Amino acid sequence: MLSREVHRRRSSPAARWAATAIAGLLALSSLALVATPAAAHDELTSASPAADESVEGVPAEVRLVFSGVLSPEAGATAVDVVDGAGASIADGAPVVEENTVTQALDAASGASGAIRVLWRVVSGDGHPISGEYTFTVSAPPSPTETTTAEPTTPATSEPTPTPTASPTAAADGDDADSTFADVWLWVVLGALAAALGGALLYLAFSRVRRENALRERDPQDAGPRSDHPADH
Structure with missing residues (x-):
């Protein structure tokens, strides 16, 4: 009789509902925990020149700083710096x-105007x-050039003002927005x-409590039963 009662309780619909809800909740939670860190990739945080x-004049190098340590594998990092005509002024690899990439430039190239920096790296x-x-x-x-009006009185020229650099923050806006959207x-x-898992668990255990309460109020279901005709 005890074994039949235990089997009936284990195979009740409410118990199966509870087991299914727990399994589904664990699976969904594992998926969310695994996928969320994977969406947060490294990004460019600053650059010089910005x-x-x-x-x-052409600077000696371009320096890129990222939010995390980069892969040191050969070929994982590529940087190209080109002038307005499309000619590369990068000097070497x-x-x-760690999280910094330095690309030397050919300062003697004489390039001027808009300079494009194209980069590709592999996150940690x-x-x-x-x-x-x-x-x-x-x-x-x-x-x-300086000119002399008289042999004893050299003329001086006024210094030419040099343009002032206006640094701005460098950031890869598209990659940052995409990463932020992926994380959220x-x-x-x-x-x-x-x-969803909490709702399923609440419904399942509520049903189990109702069934237990009904069995406790029904004395025929709770009392022992006899299989011999003489007992009836």
């Missing part, structure tokens, strides 16, 4: 040091990211999964 910055989690930005190179001022998407999915 985006839209104006500098005098980029150097990766193995996800490749890429982007580009533009800064401006102004030609250095040409030297001014998984946070919302995780919250919905938790709410």
Whole structure:
């Protein structure tokens, strides 16, 4: 009799509902926890020269700083710096040091105008990211000749003002917005999964309590039963 009662309780619909709800909740929670960190990839946080910055003459190098440590694998990082005519002024391969990439430039190239920086790196989690930005190179001022009005009185020329650089923050806006949207998407999915699982668990255990209460109030169902005709 005890074994039949235990089997009946284990195979009740309410118990099966509870087991199914718990399994579904665990699966959805695991998916949300695994997917949310994967969406938060590294991103470009600063650059020198910065985006839209104006500098005098071609700088010696371009330096890119990212939010996390980059992959040091050969070929994982690529940087190209081109002038307005599309000619590359990069000098050699980029150097990766943890979260910083340095690309040397050919300062003697004489390039001027809009300079494009195109980069591609691999995050520490193995996800490749890429982007580009533009800064401006102004030609250095040409030297001014001095003239002498009299042999003993040399004329002096006024210094030519140099343009002032206007640094701006460099950021890959499209990658940051996409990463932020991906993270919030998984946070919302995780919250919905938790709410659904909680509702299923509440319904399942409410049904189990109702069945137990009915069995306690029904003495025939709760009392022992005899299988011999003489007992009836």
